[in-house]
Amino acid sequence: MDYPSIRLFIDGKWIEQAGDPVVDPATEEVIGEVPRATLPQLDEAVAAAERGFRIWRTMSPAKRGDIIRNAANLLRQRAREIAQVITLEQGKPLADAENEVLRGSELIAWDAEEGRRTFGRVIPSEPAFHQMVVREPIGPVAAFTPWSAPTSSAGRKLGGALAAGCSVVLKASEETPAGACALVKCFEDAGLPAGVVNLVFGNPDEISRHLIAAPAIRLLTFTGSVPVGIHLAKLAAAVMKPTVMELGGHSPAIVCKDADPKAAAKLSASAKFRNAGQVCISPTRFLVHDSLFDDFADEFVARTSAIKVGNGFDPATQMGPLANGRRLAAMEEFVGDAVRNGGKVRVGGERIGNRGYFFQPTVLTDVPKHCSVMNVEPFGPLALLMRFHDLPEAVEEANRLSYGLAAYALTNDSSAAAQLSSQIGVGHFAVNHFGGGIPESPFGGVKQSGLGREGGSEGLEGYQTVKYISQHIARP
Numbered sequence: 426m427d428y429p430s431i432r433l434f435i436d437g438k439w440i441e442q443a444g445d446p447v448v449d450p451a452t453e454e455v456i457g458e459v460p461r462a463t464l465p466q467l468d469e470a471v472a473a474a475e476r477g478f479r480i481w482r483t484m485s486p487a488k489r490g491d492i493i494r495n496a497a498n499l500l501r502q503r504a505r506e507i508a509q510v511i512t513l514e515q516g517k518p519l520a521d522a523e524n525e526v527l528r529g530s531e532l533i534a535w536d537a538e539e540g541r542r543t544f545g546r547v548i549p550s551e552p553a554f555h556q557m558v559v560r561e562p563i564g565p566v567a568a569f570t571p572w573s574a575p576t577s578s579a580g581r582k583l584g585g586a587l588a589a590g591c592s593v594v595l596k597a598s599e600e601t602p603a604g605a606c607a608l609v610k611c612f613e614d615a616g617l618p619a620g621v622v623n624l625v626f627g628n629p630d631e632i633s634r635h636l637i638a639a640p641a642i643r644l645l646t647f648t649g650s651v652p653v654g655i656h657l658a659k660l661a662a663a664v665m666k667p668t669v670m671e672l673g674g675h676s677p678a679i680v681c682k683d684a685d686p687k688a689a690a691k692l693s694a695s696a697k698f699r700n701a702g703q704v705c706i707s708p709t710r711f712l713v714h715d716s717l718f719d720d721f722a723d724e725f726v727a728r729t730s731a732i733k734v735g736n737g738f739d740p741a742t743q744m745g746p747l748a749n750g751r752r753l754a755a756m757e758e759f760v761g762d763a764v765r766n767g768g769k770v771r772v773g774g775e776r777i778g779n780r781g782y783f784f785q786p787t788v789l790t791d792v793p794k795h796c797s798v799m800n801v802e803p804f805g806p807l808a809l810l811m812r813f814h815d816l817p818e819a820v821e822e823a824n825r826l827s828y829g830l831a832a833y834a835l836t837n838d839s840s841a842a843a844q845l846s847s848q849i850g851v852g853h854f855a856v857n858h859f860g861g862g863i864p865e866s867p868f869g870g871v872k873q874s875g876l877g878r879e880g881g882s883e884g885l886e887g888y889q890t891v892k893y894i895s896q897h898i899a900r901p
C-alpha cells in the first residue's frame with residue numbers, strides 16, 4: 426500500500442514540508458517523510474489554539490458532543506484503511522491495528538457523551554446568597570503521544586480535552602505520524618472549527634520546551650516513558666502548569682495456588698506478546714505459586730514457541746516487529762545483562778534475521794532482582810517467570826518497584842483476590858483476565874506510573890478547573 430503524505434495541521438490548514446524519514450519496522454525501508462515544525466509554526470499553532478479555544482468553549486456541550494461523536498463515527502468507518510497505515514509504520518498485525526482504531530473510536534464516543542455531564546454543584550446558602558461550584562475548561566492543552574498506539578493514544582487525549590471544552594496542540598510520535606494524521610482528519614471532516622485541534626511534528630525536546638513555556642498553553646498531557654514524563658513535569662512545574670501523565674509500568678501477574686497452571690499459562694502468554702509487549706499495561710513479572718511453577722512454565726514456554734512472528738500484513742502473523750531499532754537494542758541489552766548474571770533463557774532471547782526489527786518472544790527464569798529487566802520496564806516481548814511461596818511474599822515483590830500502573834491475579838479464591846487487589850499499589854487491577862480499561866473506566870497509574878486519569882467519568886477532570894461563584898442578591 427502507499428504511505429500517505431504526512432503534513433502538519435495548523436489553524437485548519439494542512440502544511441506539507443521537508444522533514445525526517447519514516448521507516449517501516451518490518452523492512453527498515455523508508456516509507457515517507459515527517460515534516461519538522463519550525464518555532465514560528467509552533468507559535469502559529471499556539472495562537473490558533475488560543476483562538477480555537479474562544480470559539481470552542483462557548484459552543485454548547487451538546488453541539489461539541491455532536492462534532493466529537495461524528496469524528497468517532499468517521500474513525501470507526503475508516504478503521505480498515507487507517508489500520509493499514511498503522512501496520513506499515515508501527516508493525517503490529519493488521520487485525521490488532523484495526524482493533525486499536527475501533528477502540529480509539531469507542532473512547533472518543535464515550536467522551537462525546539461525557540462532555541454533557543460535567544456538572545457542578547449548588548451550595549445551600551443564606552437567603553441573600555447564591556453559591557455554586559462550576560467546572561470550566563482549563564484552556565489550550567499541549568498533548569504528546571507515543572508510537573505504541575498511534576491512533577488510540579492520541580484519540581483518548583483529543584476526546585477528553587475536546588469534550589471538556591479545551592483546544593489542543595498535539596505532538597504525536599514522529600515515528601508513527603500517519604495514524605495521528607488520519608485521526609485529526611476525522612475531526613476536521615466532522616466539522617471541528619479551525620484552530621481547535623492542531624497537529625505538529627518535529628524535534629520532541631524543542632517542541633515540548635516551546636509549548637510548555639508558551640503562556641497560552643494551560644496544561645500538558647503526555648503518554649510515554651517515566652524518565653521523559655518526569656522531565657516534562659519539571660518543565661511544567663517551572664511555569665506552574667498542571668499535567669496529566671500516563672507513564673510506564675512493570676506489571677506483576679500473580680498466579681495463585683488454586684489456578685489451573687495450563688489455562689493460566691495460555692492466557693498469560695497470549696496477553697504478554699500483544700503488540701510485541703509494547704503496551705504500558707503488559708504483564709511482565711509472572712509470580713507463580715511454587716506448587717504450580719513447573720507446569721505453568723512448561724506450558725508458557727510451549728505457547729511462546731508457537732507464536733508466529735512476521736510482517737503484520739501476513740494474516741498468519743501473531744506478533745509483528747518491534748516498532749523501532751531502539752527497542753531491539755534494548756531487548757538485546759536486557760537479555761544479555763540477565764544471562765551474564767545467571768538468568769536462564771527458556772525460549773527466545775535473540776533477534777530474528779538482520780532485516781526488520783524482529784525479536785523472538787522470550788521467556789526468562791531465575792533472573793536476579795538487581796538485573797535491569799527486573800527493574801526497568803522492558804516494553805517488549807520479554808516475560809519474567811518467578812516463584813512465590815505465600816501471598817505476602819507476592820505482594821512484596823509486586824510492590825517492590827516505583828511503577829504502579831497495572832497488576833493481575835489469576836485465582837478463583839475470592840479471599841486471595843481481595844487481598845491482592847487491596848494490597849498492591851496500582852491504578853488498574855484485573856482478576857482472571859488481562860483486558861485493558863473500558864471507556865467507562867478511569868485509566869492511569871500511581872507512584873511513578875503517572876498523574877491523573879484518562880477515560881471514565883474522571884477523564885475530563887484533568888482538563889478542567891473548578892470555580893466557586895457566590896453572589897449576594899440585592900434586596901428589592
Ligand code: NAD
Pocket residue numbers: 569570571572573598599629630631633634648649650651652653657671672673674704705751752802803804
Ligand atoms: P523515550 O523515553 O525517548 O520516548 C518515549 C516517548 O516520549 C516517545 O513517544 C517520544 O517521542 C517522546 N519524547 C521523548 N522525549 C520527549 C520530549 N523531550 N518531549 C516530548 N516528548 C518526548 O523512549 P522511546 O524509545 O521512544 O520509548 C521507550 C520507552 O517509552 C519504553 O521503554 C516505555 O517505557 C515508554 N513508552 C511508554 C508508553 C506508554 O504507553 N506509557 C508508550 C510508548 C513508550
